[in-house]
Amino acid sequence: MLKFADLIDENVEEIAALDAIDGGKLYFFLKIVEIPGAVEYLRYCAGAADKIHGTTLKMSRELQAYTLREPIGVVGHIIPWNSPSHMFAMKVSPALAAGCTMVVKPAEQTPLSALYYAHLAKLAGLPDGVLNVVTGYGSTAGAAISSHMDIDKVSFTGSTEVGRLVMQAAALSNLKPVSLELGGKSPFIVFDDVDVDQIASLALQGTFLNKGEICIAGSRVFVQEGIYDKFLIKLVEKAKSWVVGDPFDPNVHQGPQVDKNHYERVLKFIEIGKKEGATLLAGGNLSNRKGYYIEPTIFTDVSDDMTIAKEEIFGPVMSVLKFKTVEEVIKRANATKYGLAAGIMTNDLNIANRVSRSIRAGVIWINCYFAFDNDLPFGGYKMSGFGREMGLESLNMYLQVKSVATPIYNSPWL
Structure with missing residues (x-):
């Protein structure tokens, strides 16, 4: 992950140009603010990857117990067109740190930087199959991700209307958990x-x-x-x-x-x-x-x-x-x-x-606005969705909690 971040740093001008051409975003803002911020968050999550711990539990009975935090599995990330680099990093970084594999579907309007990121990830040494980018339209590629029986979790950012469709598809397939960051009128x-x-x-x-x-x-x-x-x-x-x-x-x-x-x-x-x-x-x-x-x-x-x-x-x-x-x-x-x-x-x-x-x-x-930070959880109330991205809490969206209990010797549970 740290090598991946270094490679993005080395190619920031090319990536900024791709996002500017694709989505009309300001090149210099991308180069100086948005993409460096994405790199910083990738490094932040890389630092958390070896600090995912379970808990030793004090039981009320003669049992010894603890929890394990395990990767949720295969994650489908569906990202919007308004901030392709920022959203790519926001979703991919914690999922990688949690140990998940993933399929990323960039918006059909702005797919270029995601494809370039996949190329850099391969150069960084991520094993084949860990980070996959699939381009296409929401009604086909996005729908396939949401309904696929072998995808264990979906993270979606976009409109409230499409968020409903993602939830419906997830519920009708394997009841996969969903996190949604949707519309706003702040x-x-x-x-x-x-x-x-x-x-x-x-x-x-x-x-x-x-x-x-x-x-x-x-x-x-x-x-x-x-x-x-x-x-x-x-x-x-x-x-x-x-x-x-x-x-x-x-x-x-x-x-x-x-x-x-x-x-x-x-x-x-x-x-x-x-x-x-x-x-x-x-x-x-x-x-x-x-x-x-x-x-x-x-x-x-x-x-x-x-x-x-x-x-x-x-x-x-x-x-x-x-x-x-x-x-x-x-x-x-x-x-x-x-x-x-x-x-x-x-x-x-x-x-x-x-x-x-x-x-x-x-x-x-x-007395400020757009005051984001890697440690600051981000997400919505009401029809703006649920789940939190950014901060260490973001890793929890890609982890399962497993409880393990064993009886203490000569306990009545044997």
Whole structure:
């Protein structure tokens, strides 16, 4: 695993180019942040591989007992197109450390880096058959993995709709366990005691990073009424300086949407927002570049029941909503079928503690956003899925617990 990590490091420019070409992601972000982060997590899990231990149990009867933690077996990983390198490492690393073999199905839109990773794994000395990459469409290759009787566990990241299909196929085959990281509609809550300029920049990143194609995007921005107007002015000012263009250009903030179908889907949501009465404050137009480019789009006068406030758009579209009290924003932030992440922006420790304990989401960020770490478990509540990736807890998803008991000599159990 450590040799595998070294080889990825040595080939980071080529891998970054593959992901940029495949998915429109920013080349320099891939090269400097995302792929090095994937390497770091691979090394983190490699360090845990020889530290998987069972427990010696103190029994209430005349028995000696302990537990073993054993590999779950063959794992099927189905990964999404929005962060192919990050998701590859997030799923493959703990499964390898746990001693599993696996079949990885990259998204049909972005298969190239996964194939390259398989090549590097072979060069690193992973035995044949341990890490297998199978390309194809979700309806065929993904469905085959989910329903295969010889696959012992499925890990899926993608939409809630497809997550249901994966669960159904797993249940109807060999009842294999499933872990799901699904959609999100995360609240980004701004209280009136913050530095407006600083938090407006963070809100922009929270929605528009990776052209909005990110499950934890804080696209429901709740702003307390005392700073609402001032905050909007700053948002628009900063959105106008957001550069959309060639993902290989180091001065660009946002590349093209992944493909034509998704591009048209995002544009459809923008039109729905207009028709339902939201005010288009910025963007909403096509970039004047050739390709699947959409300008950063900001809606105001958004009500909680509007489609753009309820559905995961997965594109550069932000809804700004006004609130008065802590009680109100907690209720409204939780009024969603999703529960993946949330951001709380305040200098009041009491508010930060109260709101973080009240929001039903798997990850809460206070005065920061996208604050990932190898030790920080990640996963969702409600229809955002279940199971935790990252952290040492991630290894537990790929391990079985076996209990072993023996009688003590001359015990009644003989």
